[in-house]
Amino acid sequence: MNNEPWKSADWFSSPWNFQPEVTASFKLPSTVRVHDVTLRDGEQQAGVEFTADEKVRIGVALAEAGVARIEAGLPAVSPADAQAVRRLAAMGLPARIVAFSRCMVDDVKRAIDCGVSAVVMEIPSSDHIVEYAYRWSMDRAIDLSIESTRFAHDHGLQVSFFPIDATRAEILAFLNLVERIAKEGHMDALGLVDTFGVLSPHAVDFLVRKVRERISKPLETHFHMDFGLGVANTVMAVAAGVETIQTTVSGIGERAGNTPMEETVMTLLTMYGIDAGVKTQHLTSLARLVADLSGVHQPSNRPVTGKRLFNVESGIIASWVRNVGSERLTEAFPYRPGLVGQAPPEIVLGKGSGVDSVVVWLDRLGMKASDEQVLSILQEVKARSLEKKQLIDPDEFVAIAEKILGPAPRRTAEASPSLERSAVD
Numbered sequence: 001m002n003n004e005p006w007k008s009a010d011w012f013s014s015p016w017n018f019q020p021e022v023t024a025s026f027k028l029p030s031t032v033r034v035h036d037v038t039l040r041d042g043e044q045q046a047g048v049e050f051t052a053d054e055k056v057r058i059g060v061a062l063a064e065a066g067v068a069r070i071e072a073g074l075p076a077v078s079p080a081d082a083q084a085v086r087r088l089a090a091m092g093l094p095a096r097i098v099a100f101s102r103c104m105v106d107d108v109k110r111a112i113d114c115g116v117s118a119v120v121m122e123i124p125s126s127d128h129i130v131e132y133a134y135r136w137s138m139d140r141a142i143d144l145s146i147e148s149t150r151f152a153h154d155h156g157l158q159v160s161f162f163p164i165d166a167t168r169a170e171i172l173a174f175l176n177l178v179e180r181i182a183k184e185g186h187m188d189a190l191g192l193v194d195t196f197g198v199l200s201p202h203a204v205d206f207l208v209r210k211v212r213e214r215i216s217k218p219l220e221t222h223f224h225m226d227f228g229l230g231v232a233n234t235v236m237a238v239a240a241g242v243e244t245i246q247t248t249v250s251g252i253g254e255r256a257g258n259t260p261m262e263e264t265v266m267t268l269l270t271m272y273g274i275d276a277g278v279k280t281q282h283l284t285s286l287a288r289l290v291a292d293l294s295g296v297h298q299p300s301n302r303p304v305t306g307k308r309l310f311n312v313e314s315g316i317i318a319s320w321v322r323n324v325g326s327e328r329l330t331e332a333f334p335y336r337p338g339l340v341g342q343a344p345p346e347i348v349l350g351k352g353s354g355v356d357s358v359v360v361w362l363d364r365l366g367m368k369a370s371d372e373q374v375l376s377i378l379q380e381v382k383a384r385s386l387e388k389k390q391l392i393d394p395d396e397f398v399a400i401a402e403k404i405l406g407p408a409p410r411r412t413a414e415a416s417p418s419l420e421r422s423a424v425d
Contacts, residue, residue, distance in 0.1 A: 005273040011335035013270045027241040032276045033068035034261060035246045038290060040071045040100045041258050042248040048294045055084035061289055063093040065282035071120060074100040075110040082114055089115040103148040118158040121149055125163030125177055142180060149185035160220060161187035167199040175214045182215055189218040197226030204236035220244040223259045225251055230259030235267055249290040250298050262304035270335060284341035310337045310345045315354015318347045322356050349392040350385040361397055366409045376404050
């Protein structure tokens with residue numbers, strides 16, 4: 001057992017995370033697994049449409065990354081969705097392929113026809129959304145749930161019951177609904193569904209405790225990011241004993257999106273000592289595949305997978321990176337870039353750069369400069385970067401350096417590392 005779980009060769013988090021005063025109330029499960037909903041809920045983000053071939057590409061990549069369950073789509077939505085679910089279910093992937101279904105027998109039949117062994121079944125669970133959004137009676141919602149979940153079970157499907165808008169329901173009414181479905185219908189697991197992202201982290205433990213008082217079924221999370229709390233809430237649920245977390249790649253999904261897989265998996269690993277089974281080295285390539293196919297491109301500094309996440313412009317941090325080298329890289333970053341499939345840190349030049357940044361770039365050109373000349377180059381770099389409101393590119397740096405130092409030594413491409421990657425290897 002690692003006596004310092006906050007620190008490894010690949011990451012360095014806070015030792016406070018593992019203090020007994022912090023962890024005393026935890027009920028951590030023995031295993032945590034990821035149930036990915038990119039192909040279903042992720043596609044509900046406005047403007048995102050995956051073809052069947054694209055869903056298969058993403059599904060294969062998710063399985064290769066170690067995701068335990070893949071929610072491949074809602075077969076009732078379209079023939080293309082049904083085709084994607086059917087194809088993924090027939091591929092023999094190491095991940096379990098799951099279909100999504102409304103609590104309707106016809107939807108379940110479509111899922112069965114696709115060859116899946118498990119289904120997530122949704123129904124509205126708050127009185128107000130049943131009345132105003134669905135224009136149903138609660139009795140109808142309950143009757144449909146009982147009938148369809150029992151039908152799914154009778155036809156060999158594992159059923160995860162998915163009560164929409166649970167966190168805005170009155171708690172006793174919600175628990176009564178869930179208990180009735182468990183007794184009169186069927187559920188193998190229950191989703192804790194925060195459809196509108198309105199649950200606070202402090203309320204998560206309350207929800208888990210109340211459900212456990214009435215339902216002895218495995219629990220799953222499904223949290224949204226309307227207030228940016230999906231990761232925190234999911235982690236709180238795991239600390240309360242929840243075993244399955246529903247996420248999407250890069251957090252794509254309805255409105256502000258779903259809980260992002262990358263941040264959640266890395267938080268559990270580095271701050272709680274929990275390996276969710278995902279091969280973290282796949283996270284960046286997976287995120288970029290989904291970005292390309294969805295057309296939803298992420299901020300360059302997005303946690304874990306942002307394209308400029310490990311670019312260093314600040315002169316102070318560039319000095320850190322230069323001083324610590326590759327052996328102690330986690331003194332300058334919370335985890336090594338390679339742990340999440342990122343390239344090594346790159347020192348870039350801009351308005352915020354410092355002396356060490358210029359020295360690194362000069363070294364790669366094989367150029368020497370006095371302290372005074374380095375300062376002159378730095379001032380030119382800052383002025384040019386501010387003028388263009390962008391980083392300095394290699395050609396611009398060469399021009400600035402040669403203006404002050406004279407022509408750079410001629411070096412072959414093989415002997416001269418590209419300034420495109422002024423990296424700490």
